[in-house]
Amino acid sequence: MPRVADHAQRRRQVVEATMRVIAARxxxxxxxxxxxxxxxxxxxxxxxxxxxxDEMLLLTFEFLGARLVERLKNVWEAGGPVKDRLRRCLLExxxxxxxxxxxxRIYQVFCGRAVNNPALRRVQVAVYSTARADLAATIxxxxxxxxxxxxxxPDEEAASLWALVDGLALHSCAxxxxxxxxxxxxLVDRQLDRLFG
Numbered sequence: 023m024p025r026v027a028d029h030a031q032r033r034r035q036v037v038e039a040t041m042r043v044i045a046a047r048x049x050x051x052x053x054x055x056x057x058x059x060x061x062x063x064x065x066x067x068x069x070x071x072x073x074x075x076d077e078m079l080l081l082t083f084e085f086l087g088a089r090l091v092e093r094l095k096n097v098w099e100a101g102g103p104v105k106d107r108l109r110r111c112l113l114e115x116x117x118x119x120x121x122x123x124x125x126x127r128i129y130q131v132f133c134g135r136a137v138n139n140p141a142l143r144r145v146q147v148a149v150y151s152t153a154r155a156d157l158a159a160t161i162x163x164x165x166x167x168x169x170x171x172x173x174x175x176p177d178e179e180a181a182s183l184w185a186l187v188d189g190l191a192l193h194s195c196a197x198x199x200x201x202x203x204x205x206x207x208x209l210v211d212r213q214l215d216r217l218f219g
Contacts, residue, residue, distance in 0.1 A: 040082040087149040104164045115187045118203045
């Protein structure tokens with residue numbers, strides 16, 4: 023009986039190898055040959071799923087965004103008071119351990135390339151828009167429950183929170199000594215204390 027390839031698993035294998043190559047060598051690193059070697063597959067197999075390097079990079083960026091959204095969903099669904107859940111979600115976006123640091127660095131590499139790549143920019147904008155909309159909905163829900171003062175504008179507060187964690191992630195990766203994890207967490211807590219009044 024012939025083997026049936028699990029196409030989703032193969033794509034994921036290549037995408038995860040692409041992320042590891044980018045983490046090690048930056049955006050110039052992921053040639054098809056390097057990704058194939060990292061994934062332990064042939065160049066032909068990579069090209070079968072990704073005819074061009076741009077397609078491989080685009081799906082990798084989409085995968086990275088989807089993985090982040092799924093992780094945030096799991097953190098949120100773990101339950102607890104709204105402020106605590108929101109805090110845990112925001113901290114998932116910061117380089118507070120090796121795994122998140124590597125992921126955020128990869129994400130930042132893609133964001134840098136997105137400046138001149140419309141396809142990557144669309145993925146970036148979609149992630150940003152989804153994050154801000156989810157934050158705004160959470161804030162509005164917390165207002166309805168009386169946890170956040172009613173005079174706060176959910177869209178403005180969501181934009182402020184997203185800009186804060188995005189900036190903290192960038193600065194923490196660039197200058198970990200100047201913005202260590204404990205300080206980044208304090209800044210998130212300060213913003214949440216202000217928001218929740």
